[in-house]
Amino acid sequence: MSDLPSSNDPSLTKSSLNLDNATVSEESAKLRMGESRDKGRGPRDAGTYKFWKTQPVPQFNEDGKGRGGPIKKVNLDEVPKERYPLLDGFEWGTIDPEDKKEVGELYELLSNHYVEDDDSNFRLNYSPVFLKWALTAPGWQKQWHIGVRASASQKLVAFISGLPTNINIHTQTIKVIEINFLCIHKRLRSKRLAPLLIKEITRRCYIQGIYQAIYTAAAVLPTPVASCRYYHRALDWLKLYDSGFSHLPANTTKARQVAKYHLPSTTQTPGLRLMQAGDLEAVRELLEQYLQRFDISPAFSIDELRHWLFLEAGQGKEGGKQVVWAYVVEDLETQKITDFVSFYSIESAVLSHSQSDVIRTAYLYYYAAHRTQNLQQRLQGLINDALILAKKARFDVFNALRLQDNDLFLEKLHFGCGDGQLNYYLFNYRVEPVVIEDESACLDGQRPGGMGVIML
Numbered sequence: 219m220s221d222l223p224s225s226n227d228p229s230l231t232k233s234s235l236n237l238d239n240a241t242v243s244e245e246s247a248k249l250r251m252g253e254s255r256d257k258g259r260g261p262r263d264a265g266t267y268k269f270w271k272t273q274p275v276p277q278f279n280e281d282g283k284g285r286g287g288p289i290k291k292v293n294l295d296e297v298p299k300e301r302y303p304l305l306d307g308f309e310w311g312t313i314d315p316e317d318k319k320e321v322g323e324l325y326e327l328l329s330n331h332y333v334e335d336d337d338s339n340f341r342l343n344y345s346p347v348f349l350k351w352a353l354t355a356p357g358w359q360k361q362w363h364i365g366v367r368a369s370a371s372q373k374l375v376a377f378i379s380g381l382p383t384n385i386n387i388h389t390q391t392i393k394v395i396e397i398n399f400l401c402i403h404k405r406l407r408s409k410r411l412a413p414l415l416i417k418e419i420t421r422r423c424y425i426q427g428i429y430q431a432i433y434t435a436a437a438v439l440p441t442p443v444a445s446c447r448y449y450h451r452a453l454d455w456l457k458l459y460d461s462g463f464s465h466l467p468a469n470t471t472k473a474r475q476v477a478k479y480h481l482p483s484t485t486q487t488p489g490l491r492l493m494q495a496g497d498l499e500a501v502r503e504l505l506e507q508y509l510q511r512f513d514i515s516p517a518f519s520i521d522e523l524r525h526w527l528f529l530e531a532g533q534g535k536e537g538g539k540q541v542v543w544a545y546v547v548e549d550l551e552t553q554k555i556t557d558f559v560s561f562y563s564i565e566s567a568v569l570s571h572s573q574s575d576v577i578r579t580a581y582l583y584y585y586a587a588h589r590t591q592n593l594q595q596r597l598q599g600l601i602n603d604a605l606i607l608a609k610k611a612r613f614d615v616f617n618a619l620r621l622q623d624n625d626l627f628l629e630k631l632h633f634g635c636g637d638g639q640l641n642y643y644l645f646n647y648r649v650e651p652v653v654i655e656d657e658s659a660c661l662d663g664q665r666p667g668g669m670g671v672i673m674l
């Protein structure tokens with residue numbers, strides 16, 4: 219069954235509910251081995267990665283067993299002091315995410331040139347409020363939000379961002395830069411500008427004492443540490459159908475599709491309410507404990523969590539635009555916070571329709587449940603409530619990756635499996651690939667296992 223269109227970006231991909239978990243796991247394993255040919259997006263021969271074969275990343279089919287940790291010790295004397303030279307007519311710049319005009323310039327670049335589906339029917343459209351939020355987490359520095367400008371016009375034509383943070387890899391906590399929003403103007407593609415942006419941000423990080431990075435891409439590069447499918451859950455199936463985002467599967471009717479995705483109008487979990495600033499410490503504790511279940515997970519500081527749940531601005535809103543929704547479950551007897559769930563918003567422009575036509579997508583963000591005994595039941599209830607809340611907030615579709623404990627609810631809650639992979643990468647760090655686990659592994663109290671990091 220095919221609900222959503224095929225795409226370069228797995229978050230926009232076709233939903234084919236019947237791709238079973240075994241097939242998905244096998245495909246993930248092939249990717250790590252450099253074998254998959256997933257819709258032409260599989261890895262090429264190792265030698266053809268002209269840039270990536272020169273970088274401190276694990277190469278395909280490398281026997282990295284038992285050799286975890288940094289790949290290269292960085293010698294600062296060998297790190298260039300000057301910026302890498304650019305093509306003639308272009309110059310380096312930065313984007314200050316607190317400057318409205320500069321955020322506007324970034325919005326302009328991304329809204330016209332960022333990730334599209336394979337047929338160029340949809341393009342991710344991060345709002346200016348979202349971009350400001352995504353680029354100003356604690357520790358941010360303007361020098362890591364790197365732009366390239368055309369010298370004559372000063373037009374922004376390329377961008378890459380970095381945010382410092384800590385992640386847990388098994389028992390180690392390491393400082394990394396989180397790389398995002400790599401984008402090059404369509405007219406400047408295939409000119410090897412991406413390697414330059416990557417080398418320049420690497421240089422700036424090395425100078426500041428950050429030697430590792432985490433990043434995600436639909437592209438298969440050497441070598442994913444984890445590969446996760448996107449799953450999609452229609453909230454307004456008719457809207458998705460009318461915009462060409464969803465197809466009508468064979469052997470069914472529109473009315474049956476609408477009925478299939480129907481949700482109750484009120485949430486079901488007793489004690490579920492909007493998260494407030496006063497819940498922050500309890501949520502941090504809950505999340506920290508919960509995330510220990512995974513091989514790789516974020517190590518949030520309280521300030522980072524406050525930022526990512528957008529509590530400074532009061533429930534995720536700025537200028538009337540909300541980017542994050544966060545809810546807690548408060549035990550009505552003990553007043554303890556027992557569960558937490560959040561999601562964030564990204565729109566996709568419908569390119570084949572009028573300019574203003576958009577698909578509003580909620581992305582499952584972090585969640586945690588205290589009562590791991592009835593984890594499956596607990597999470598199914600919690601995420602179903604998140605679907606109800608997202609529908610009320612007028613989202614059209616709800617996306618989730620196949621990571622964390624999501625296998626415990628995806629199928630049951632009518633999420634459809636997309637046909638693309640989102641690959642996770644670590645730069646200058648070798649670790650055994652994370653196995654994306656199925657339902658039984660999620661229920662295994664003996665975890666850790668699986669991927670616990672969500673990137674915007």
Ligand SMILES: CC(C)(COP(=O)(O)OP(=O)(O)OC[C@H]1O[C@@H](n2cnc3c(N)ncnc32)[C@H](O)[C@@H]1OP(=O)(O)O)[C@@H](O)C(=O)NCCC(=O)NCCS
Pocket residue numbers: 266267268269270271331332333334399400401402403406407408409410411412413434435436437439
């Ligand atoms: C991704 C994008 C920046 C690549 O730019 P490009 O002009 O096609 O590629 P360039 O000629 O500059 O560089 C090619 C190199 O970059 C690598 N590359 C391509 N996409 C990459 C990515 N997402 N992350 C890291 N490296 C990437 C290629 O593998 C190649 O290196 P190789 O020779 O080792 O294989 C550009 O296609 C783009 O802006 N796409 C739309 C937005 C997007 O998809 N961004 C990535 C989000 S993860």
